[in-house]
Amino acid sequence: MAPVVDVLAWGESLDHLLECKTGQLVFENFLRTEYSEENLLFWFACQKYKKRTIETDMAEAAKMIFEEFVQVDAPRQINIDCVTREEISKNISHPAPNCFDRAQRLIYGLMENDCYPRFLKSEVYQALLEQQ
Structure with a gap:
C-alpha cells in the first residue's frame, strides 16, 4: 500500500x-x-535509453525501441504522426541520445491529456x- x-x-x-x-x-x-500500456512502456524505455552512454548499447536499445514501439505494425505501436515516425526511422541507423525526444514528448502529452x-x-x- x-x-x-x-x-x-x-x-x-x-x-x-x-x-x-x-x-x-x-x-x-x-x-x-x-x-494502452504501450504509451507508458515506451516512455519508460526512452527514459532508460537516455541514460545509456556506450554507443553499441545505445544502438541496440534504439533498435529495440523502434521495433517494439515505433515502426508501423510494431507489437506495441504507439500513436505518433508519420513525420515523427519517419524522423526516427532515418535517425535509427546512427542513434543519438535525443532521437526519441519528439515522440516521447508527444506520448507524454497524450498520457497527460487523455x-x-x-x-x-x-x-x-x-x-x-x-x-x-
Whole structure:
C-alpha cells in the first residue's frame, strides 16, 4: 500500500505519479485494463535509453525501441504522426541520445491529456484515495 502522501501527490500531476514506483505500477495496471500500456512502456524505455552512454548499447536499445514501439505494425505501436515516425526511422541507423525526444514528448502529452485524467477518475485511484 502506498503512503498517503504518494497517493495524494499522484493527483497533483502526471510527473508526481511517474516519480513514484508504486504510482508507476498502479498506472501501468490501469493502462493495461484500457489496452494502452504501450504509451507508458515506451516512455519508460526512452527514459532508460537516455541514460545509456556506450554507443553499441545505445544502438541496440534504439533498435529495440523502434521495433517494439515505433515502426508501423510494431507489437506495441504507439500513436505518433508519420513525420515523427519517419524522423526516427532515418535517425535509427546512427542513434543519438535525443532521437526519441519528439515522440516521447508527444506520448507524454497524450498520457497527460487523455490517460491520466481517466486514471484519476478510475475506481482504482478513487479506492486508493478512500483508503487514506
